[in-house]
Amino acid sequence: MAIDKRVASxxxxxxDVADGARVMISGFGGAGFANDLxxxxxxRGARGLTIIVNSATHPLSFTHTLIEAGLVAHVICSAARGRxxxxxxxxxxxxxxxIGLEVLPQGTFAECIRAGGAGIPAFYTPSGYGxxxxxxxxxxxFGGRDYVLExxxxxxxALVRADMADRFGNLTFRHAQKNFGPAMATAARLTIAEVRVxxxxxxxxxxxxxxxxxxxxxVVAGGx
Amino acid sequence: xxxLNRTQIAWRAAQDLQxxxxxxxxxxxxxxxxxxxxxxxxxxxxxxxxxIGAGPEATAEAADADLVDAGSRRITIAPGGTVIDSAWxxxxxxxxxxxxxxxxxxxxxxxxDLANWDSRIPDKGPLVGxxxxxxxxxxxxxxxxxxxxxxxxxxxxxxxxLPLTAPGCVKRVYTDLAVIEVTPEGFLVHEVLEGLxxxxxxARSGATLRFAPDCxxxxxxxxxxxx
Numbered sequence: 001m002a003i004d005k006r007v008a009s010x011x012x013x014x015x016d017v018a019d020g021a022r023v024m025i026s027g028f029g030g031a032g033f034a035n036d037l038x039x040x041x042x043x044r045g046a047r048g049l050t051i052i053v054n055s056a057t058h059p060l061s062f063t064h065t066l067i068e069a070g071l072v073a074h075v076i077c078s079a080a081r082g083r084x085x086x087x088x089x090x091x092x093x094x095x096x097x098x099i100g101l102e103v104l105p106q107g108t109f110a111e112c113i114r115a116g117g118a119g120i121p122a123f124y125t126p127s128g129y130g131x132x133x134x135x136x137x138x139x140x141x142f143g144g145r146d147y148v149l150e151x152x153x154x155x156x157x158a159l160v161r162a163d164m165a166d167r168f169g170n171l172t173f174r175h176a177q178k179n180f181g182p183a184m185a186t187a188a189r190l191t192i193a194e195v196r197v198x199x200x201x202x203x204x205x206x207x208x209x210x211x212x213x214x215x216x217x218x219v220v221a222g223g224x
Numbered sequence: 225x226x227x228l229n230r231t232q233i234a235w236r237a238a239q240d241l242q243x244x245x246x247x248x249x250x251x252x253x254x255x256x257x258x259x260x261x262x263x264x265x266x267x268x269x270x271x272x273x274x275x276i277g278a279g280p281e282a283t284a285e286a287a288d289a290d291l292v293d294a295g296s297r298r299i300t301i302a303p304g305g306t307v308i309d310s311a312w313x314x315x316x317x318x319x320x321x322x323x324x325x326x327x328x329x330x331x332x333x334x335x336x337d338l339a340n341w342d343s344r345i346p347d348k349g350p351l352v353g354x355x356x357x358x359x360x361x362x363x364x365x366x367x368x369x370x371x372x373x374x375x376x377x378x379x380x381x382x383x384x385x386l387p388l389t390a391p392g393c394v395k396r397v398y399t400d401l402a403v404i405e406v407t408p409e410g411f412l413v414h415e416v417l418e419g420l421x422x423x424x425x426x427a428r429s430g431a432t433l434r435f436a437p438d439c440x441x442x443x444x445x446x447x448x449x450x451x
Contacts, residue, residue, distance in 0.1 A: 028294070030292045030298075031289065032290075054310075060296075078351075078354075079350075079351040081350065087347055087348070088349070091348060091349045107315075107318055108357070110310040110313075173307075174291075175291040175292075176273050178307055179310045180309070180311075
């Protein structure tokens with residue numbers, strides 16, 4: 001049977017995301033947010049989610065809608081600060097002890113995900129050594145420099161934004177849309193890509209930026 | 225002379241960025257250093273979201289929502305530039321391929337400790353971003369900040385009071401009053417604002433300052449504060 005990873009809608013793509021799932025969401029700095037999939041996940045209503053996302057609060061991402069809908073039990077991120085002086089819904093939940101939070105240096109966050117998709121269970125990094133963020137973590141000295149042991153991160157689902165796809169799930173990215181998408185796609189059992197277009201002809205081999213091996217489902221952005 | 229405004233501090237730091245350097249400019253005022261690179265010098269600006277060879281901020285007409293820097297500004301890509309993913313971008317940072325990072329800060333200690341990520345605002349969520357990775361692994365960490373807090377307290381200290389971003393990493397500090405090198409023996413002042421005595425600068429600092437034998441005058445052209 002011909003490989004074809006296209007799914008009819010974002011809702012159909014996330015229909016089997018279960019309560020308690022660990023969900024990675026791409027996006028950074030306003031680019032690369034898989035917002036159709038995030039809203040579909042909110043409507044799906046699976047609860048007790050752990051979300052793994054660079055920023056829990058970026059104004060151009062809809063990640064915060066999952067938190068506001070009460071679906072999120074735990075957040076792993078590098079930024080969790082709401083805008084303005086008042087408390088965001090996330091910050092209020094965190095203050096009240098109703099949501100878990102793990103904050104990692106952004107490079108550690110990225111490398112934990114990369115390692116998670118690459119069969120590396122843990123790694124030593126210099127980032128965060130000697131700071132409150134890594135307190136209690138194992139450290140070791142190599143070549144006169146101190147490092148912190150960080151464990152890989154994997155997920156049940158990754159929601160990734162890309163530009164073009166073909167039916168094999170091969171992806172291209174526009175500019176800074178790339179950010180965490182490629183690494184997250186490698187570190188989840190089920191990767192769903194939200195793309196601008198699925199082209200009928202295969203993407204030229206030299207233009208593929210993420211092989212379809214890492215992508216299980218495709219949804220066209222702005223679709224039903 | 226008046227203390228430098230934040231744009232003038234960025235200008236002053238930019239004068240020390242050398243031709244050919246790979247430079248990461250922190251979110252906020254440090255990114256404006258790229259507006260004041262001296263003519264004839266070509267640098268590669270790395271933004272930790274993966275833009276390698278970041279160009280100036282895009283005009284309203286040219287702005288592209290997919291082409292942003294780590295501070296969410298819509299930017300351009302300079303000739304020779306490209307975009308890589310976040311894991312690779314931080315591998316580049318940790319791997320020691322960034323010559324200089326210019327970062328904002330709350331406090332710097334005489335041993336080079338940097339505090340620039342957690343100002344302990346009650347109940348606000350934490351935001352670390354790429355600061356710890358950059359501070360730990362750039363070949364040289366420069367800080368630009370106001371010399372004193374809004375209430376007049378010192379930011380140059382014997383020991384940081386706020387949570388550290390990285391220990392012992394800062395090499396230079398550019399403030400509205402002075403240019404300071406962090407040496408194994410502590411702070412060494414290289415330039416002081418015109419009309420400000422060494423004693424007055426010392427009084428506004430929370431650690432002992434030494435003054436270079438050739439300590440000069442800190443000057444900057446008239447520039448409007450952009451923030």
